Amino acid sequence: MTRAILHVDMDAFYASVETLDDPGLAGKPVIVGGTTGRGVVAAANYEVRKFGVHSAMPMGEALRRCPQAICIRPRMSRYQELSRQVFEIFHEYTPVVEGLSLDEAFLDVTASLRLLGPAEGMALRIKRDIRRHTGLTASVGLSQNKLLAKIASDLNKPDGFCRIGADNLRAVIDPLPIQRLFGVGPKTLVRVQAAGIRSFGDLRQASDETVWRLFGKEGATMRARAAGIDDRPVIAERDEKSISAEETFAQDIRSQTQLLAHLTQLVDRTGARVRAAHLMAGVVTLKIRRSDFATFTRQQTIEPATHDTATILSVAKGLLQGWRAEYPDWSVRLLGVGVSHLNPATQGDLFAGETIKNARQDAAVDQIRQRFGAKVIVRGGLLPTPAADTKARRGRA
Amino acid sequence: MKLTVEREKLLAPLQAVIGVVERRQTMPILANVLLAVRDGRLLITATDLEVELVAATEVSVQQAGDITVPGRKLLDILRALPEKLAVALSAEGDKVVIKAGRSRFSLSTLPATDFPVIEDINAQQKVRVVRKELRRLLDKTHFSMAQQDVRYYLNGMLMEIDGKALRAVATDGHRLAICETELPAKAAASQQVIVPRKGVLELQRILEGEGEVELAIGTNHVRAQIGDIRFTSKLIDGRFPEYGRVIPPTPPHAVKADRDVLRQALQRTAILSNEKYRGIRITLRTNVMTVQAHNPEQEEAEEEIEVNYAGADLEVGFNVNYLLDALSAIDGAEVEVGLTDGNSSCLIRSPGSAAARYVVMPMRL
Numbered sequence: 001m002t003r004a005i006l007h008v009d010m011d012a013f014y015a016s017v018e019t020l021d022d023p024g025l026a027g028k029p030v031i032v033g034g035t036t037g038r039g040v041v042a043a044a045n046y047e048v049r050k051f052g053v054h055s056a057m058p059m060g061e062a063l064r065r066c067p068q069a070i071c072i073r074p075r076m077s078r079y080q081e082l083s084r085q086v087f088e089i090f091h092e093y094t095p096v097v098e099g100l101s102l103d104e105a106f107l108d109v110t111a112s113l114r115l116l117g118p119a120e121g122m123a124l125r126i127k128r129d130i131r132r133h134t135g136l137t138a139s140v141g142l143s144q145n146k147l148l149a150k151i152a153s154d155l156n157k158p159d160g161f162c163r164i165g166a167d168n169l170r171a172v173i174d175p176l177p178i179q180r181l182f183g184v185g186p187k188t189l190v191r192v193q194a195a196g197i198r199s200f201g202d203l204r205q206a207s208d209e210t211v212w213r214l215f216g217k218e219g220a221t222m223r224a225r226a227a228g229i230d231d232r233p234v235i236a237e238r239d240e241k242s243i244s245a246e247e248t249f250a251q252d253i254r255s256q257t258q259l260l261a262h263l264t265q266l267v268d269r270t271g272a273r274v275r276a277a278h279l280m281a282g283v284v285t286l287k288i289r290r291s292d293f294a295t296f297t298r299q300q301t302i303e304p305a306t307h308d309t310a311t312i313l314s315v316a317k318g319l320l321q322g323w324r325a326e327y328p329d330w331s332v333r334l335l336g337v338g339v340s341h342l343n344p345a346t347q348g349d350l351f352a353g354e355t356i357k358n359a360r361q362d363a364a365v366d367q368i369r370q371r372f373g374a375k376v377i378v379r380g381g382l383l384p385t386p387a388a389d390t391k392a393r394r395g396r397a
Numbered sequence: 398m399k400l401t402v403e404r405e406k407l408l409a410p411l412q413a414v415i416g417v418v419e420r421r422q423t424m425p426i427l428a429n430v431l432l433a434v435r436d437g438r439l440l441i442t443a444t445d446l447e448v449e450l451v452a453a454t455e456v457s458v459q460q461a462g463d464i465t466v467p468g469r470k471l472l473d474i475l476r477a478l479p480e481k482l483a484v485a486l487s488a489e490g491d492k493v494v495i496k497a498g499r500s501r502f503s504l505s506t507l508p509a510t511d512f513p514v515i516e517d518i519n520a521q522q523k524v525r526v527v528r529k530e531l532r533r534l535l536d537k538t539h540f541s542m543a544q545q546d547v548r549y550y551l552n553g554m555l556m557e558i559d560g561k562a563l564r565a566v567a568t569d570g571h572r573l574a575i576c577e578t579e580l581p582a583k584a585a586a587s588q589q590v591i592v593p594r595k596g597v598l599e600l601q602r603i604l605e606g607e608g609e610v611e612l613a614i615g616t617n618h619v620r621a622q623i624g625d626i627r628f629t630s631k632l633i634d635g636r637f638p639e640y641g642r643v644i645p646p647t648p649p650h651a652v653k654a655d656r657d658v659l660r661q662a663l664q665r666t667a668i669l670s671n672e673k674y675r676g677i678r679i680t681l682r683t684n685v686m687t688v689q690a691h692n693p694e695q696e697e698a699e700e701e702i703e704v705n706y707a708g709a710d711l712e713v714g715f716n717v718n719y720l721l722d723a724l725s726a727i728d729g730a731e732v733e734v735g736l737t738d739g740n741s742s743c744l745i746r747s748p749g750s751a752a753a754r755y756v757v758m759p760m761r762l
Contacts, residue, residue, distance in 0.1 A: 302547050304570065311547055315547060346714075346760045347758065348758035349571070350570055350573055350758050351638045351643065
C-alpha cells in the first residue's frame with residue numbers, strides 16, 4: 001500500500017525562536033551560535049543567509065561575510081520547550097513520529113488518512129497549527145517515502161509545502177545534485193563524480209557495472225534511491241511511555257477559573273493523543289510551576305485505565321485543587337498534564353455508551369479539530385465569562 | 398460501666414461487627430468499638446463511617462454506661478481466653494479493665510461521645526424481602542462490582558425497587574451482572590440506590606437464616622435488622638449508568654453448552670493466556686466451539702468443545718476471568734451464551750431463565 005510520509009522542517013528554527021521572543025530582531029540578519037573565538041553558527045535566519053552564512057560555518061567567517069549580523073547565544077532549553085510543543089502537534093495527527101532533531105521529524109500519516117482525510121490537507125493543517133500554537137513557521141514535504149518527503153520539504157522553503165508524487169517524481173529528483181542523496185558521503189562523492197555521475201538522474205541511468213564499481217553490494221539500493229525508492233519505515237521514537245502537554249503562560253495566572261480552563265485544554269490535547277495511539281492511561285500527572293519557578297508534580301492512578309477525556313479531566317482537576325489548597329495565594333506560570341502507564345486498549349467498554357457519550361463527544365471533537373483546526377471548537381469552560389472579561393479590561397486600563 | 402458475661406456471648410457479637418473496623422484508620426476512634434451497656438444488654442457498635450454494624454447481646458449489668466475501647470485488641474484478648482470463661486468488664490478511670498480467670502487486662506479508652514453513630518436515617522421506604530432471596534441477589538452479582546474505580550458510582554451495587562421486583566446490578570465497565578427477585582409485597586415506591594462495596598460484602602456476611610428482613614431506605618442510608626445485628630450503610634451519591642441499554646435483548650447467535658464442560662475447558666485453556674490481560678479466543682462453527690489462548694512466551698492452548706450451535710461462523714475474544722465468574726455463578730447444568738459479533742457483548746444465562754444474567758464485553762485480539 002502506498003504510504004503517506006511527511007517531512008516537517010522548522011524554518012531556521014533557533015533563529016526564528018529568538019525572533020519570536022524578541023520581535024525587534026525581525027528583518028535583521030541573525031546568527032545563533034557560540035560568540036567566543038572558536039564559535040560556530042548553529043543557525044542562521046533567512047536574512048543572514050543572503051550573505052552566504054549557513055550553519056556549521058565558523059563564526060569568524062560568518063561575521064566577515066556579514067559584519068552587521070546580530071549574534072545570539074543559543075538557549076537550548078527554550079528551543080527544547082518549543083520543540084516539545086511542535087512535536088505534540090505532530091502526535092495529534094499520528095503516533096508514528098520519528099524526530100530527527102529538535103526541528104525536524106518524519107510523520108507517517110498513512111493510518112490517519114481514513115479519519116483525517118487527504119495527506120495534503122493534514123500537512124497544511126500541521127503548518128497552520130504550528131503557527132497558531134507557537135508563532136513559528138515550518139516547511140512540509142509530502143511523498144510516499146522518507147527520501148522524497150525530505151527532498152520535498154526543502155524545495156519550497158520557508159513556510160512552504162511541496163508534494164512529490166508519481167506525476168512529478170522524475171522531473172523533480174532527476175536534476176538534483178548527487179551529493180543530496182543520503183548514503184553518498186564525501187569520499188564516495190569524489191569517486192562518484194569522477195565517474196561522471198553528477199545528478200540523481202545520472203545514477204538512475206548508470207550501468208550495473210558502474211554502480212557495482214562505485215557502491216559494491218549497496219549499488220542496487222543506491223540506484224533505487226536515485227529513482228526515488230526508499231523502503232525505510234518511519235520509526236516512532238519509542239513505545240509511548242507517557243504522553244503530555246504543557247503550557248507556559250504569557251502572564252502568571254492566579255485565578256482558579258482560568259487555570260481550570262487551561263487545564264481543560266491541555267487534557268483535551270492529551271486525551272486526543274491517547275486515543276489516536278489506541279492506548280489507555282493508568283496514571284495522571286500534573287505539573288505546576290509557580291511564579292517563583294518552584295515546580296511541583298502531583299500524580300494519581302486511574303483505575304481502570306482510561307482514554308476518556310472527562311475522566312482524565314476530573315482527576316487532573318482534583319490534583320490541581322489539591323495543590324491550590326496547599327498554596328492558595330501563588331500565581332502559576334506553567335501548567336502541564338501528562339498520562340503514563342499506557343497500555344493497548346483491547347478490552348471493550350460496556351458504557352462506551354455513557355463514557356461514549358463522552359467518547360463520542362471526544363471523537364467528534366477530534367474529527368472537527370482535525371478537519372477545521374484546533375481553535376474552531378472549544379469546551380464551554382474555556383470561554384471567558386463576563387467577570388473575567390471585566391477583570392481583563394480593568395487590567396489594561 | 399460494669400458488666401459480666403460468658404466469653405462466647407461477648408465474642409460472637411464482637412466477631413460479627415469487627416469486619417467493619419479498618420486496619421488503618423483516618424481517625425483514632427474508628428479503631429475502637431462502642432460498648433453501650435443498659436437494661437441487661439450490651440450493644441457493640443463498629444464503624445468505618447461508611448458502614449456501621451451494631452450487635453446486641455445479653456449480659457449481667459452491674460452498672461450502665463457507655464465507653465469505647467480498641468476493637469481488635471478486645472477481640473484478640475477474648476479469642477485467646479479459655480472457653481466458657483466468665484469475663485468481667487469495668488470502666489476504671491480512663492481505662493477499661495477486663496478480668497477473666499486469673500488474667501487481667503486494661504485497655505485504653507476514648508469517650509463514647511466522640512464515637513460517630515449513624516442515628517436516624519430518615520427512612521422514606523421500608524421493604525420486606527426474603528433473606529434467602531436477598532442473599533441470592535448479592536451472591537449472584539457482587540463479583541462484578543468495580544473496585545476503587547475512578548467512576549466511584551461503580552464501586553458498589555445498584556439495588557433497584559420496581560413495583561414487586563427487587564433487582565441487583567453490578568458492573569465494572571467491562572462486564573455486568575444482574576439478578577432479580579420478587580418481593581413478598583409490592584413496594585410503596587420505585588427507587589434506585591447504590592450500596593457501597595464494603596456494605597455489600599458485610600451484608601453478605603451477616604445475612605443468614607430463614608425468614609424475611611426489612612430494608613429501611615433513607616435519603617442517604619440503608620438499614621436492616623438481621624437477627625441481633627443492625628446493619629447501616631451510607632449510599633453512594635452518584636448516577637448509576639443505564640444498565641438496560643447494555644443488555645443485549647435478543648442476541649442472534651445462541652450457543653448452548655454443558656456448564657461444567659465449558660467452565661473446565663476455559664480454565665485449562667486460560668493457563669496459557671496472557672497473565673495480565675487473560676484474553677482467549679472463541680471460534681464457533683456448527684456444533685463446535687474452539688477456545689484458544691496464547692501468551693507472550695509463544696505458548697499456546699487450544700481445545701474443542703461439543704456445543705449446540707446452528708448459527709453463522711463467529712470469532713470473538715474475551716477476558717477469560719469474566720467468563721469464568723459468570724459460569725461459576727450460573728445455576729444448573731446447562732448454560733446459554735448469546736453472541737452478536739466480534740465487537741459486541743455476549744449474554745450468559747441459564748437457558749430459559751431470566752433471573753440472573755451476565756453481560757461481558759469482548760476483547761480485540
